[in-house]
Amino acid sequence: QSALTQPRSVSGSPGQSVTISCTGTSSDVGGYNYVSWYQQYPGKAPKLMISDVNKRPSGVPDRFSGSKSGNTASLTISGLQAEDEADYFCCSFAGSPYVFGTGTKVTVL
C-alpha cells in the first residue's frame, strides 16, 4: 500500500484560507468514507482534527473542515491563525491496513 499523496507545504497569511489535498486510490480514499486528519507539532504527538471525512471532534475549532471527492480528500483551514502552523497528515482506511499521507507543512506567513 503506497502512502497517500499530499503537497509538501502550503502557506498563507493570518486570516486567509488554505486547503491541503490528499490523493489516494479507489482502494483507500475513494473506497471508504473513513478519511481522518491529524495535526502534529514538532516533537509532539499527532492530534485528531477530522474523522470520517468531515467530522470534527469536540474541542477542534470550526475553522477546520474536511471534504472528499473521488480519490482525493481535502482539509481546509479557514481564518488561518499562527497556532495552525504545524504538520498535517491524512489517513485512510484501506480494507485492513491504514495508509497515511506523506504530510504537509502549513506555514503561517
Added chain:
Amino acid sequence: EVQLVESGGGLVQPGGSLRLSCAASGFTFSSYWMSWVRQAPGKGLEWVAKINEDGSGKYYVDSVKGRSTISRDNAEKSLYLDMNSLRVEDTAVYYCARYDAYHFADWGEGTLVTVSA
C-alpha cells in the same frame, strides 16, 4: 482525560528484540480497539498494528508481520508490542493510539526505538 504513556524504547542491535508497553487511563480500556503507529525520524506516520477489545483479533502492516506481536492486558489497562528480528528500518518513534471507529482518537507521546549496530 485520556492518557496513554509508552515505555520500553531504546537502542537495540539489528536482529534484536524489544517489548514496548503503553499504560492507559481516563477511559474504559477494555471497550476499545488499540493500535500502534510509528514515525521514522523526519518521516511520515505508518500504521503498525491494531488489536480488538478482547485481544482475539490482531492485524499488522506487512512489513512487521511475523516479526511483531501486539497484545493487551485489560486488567492492567496496558497495550504491548513485542518486536523481534529488528531491522535498521524499524527505527522510529512508536505511538500508542486509542482506535475508535476507523480513526486514531487519542495518542501517547511516543517512545523512540533505535536499531543500530
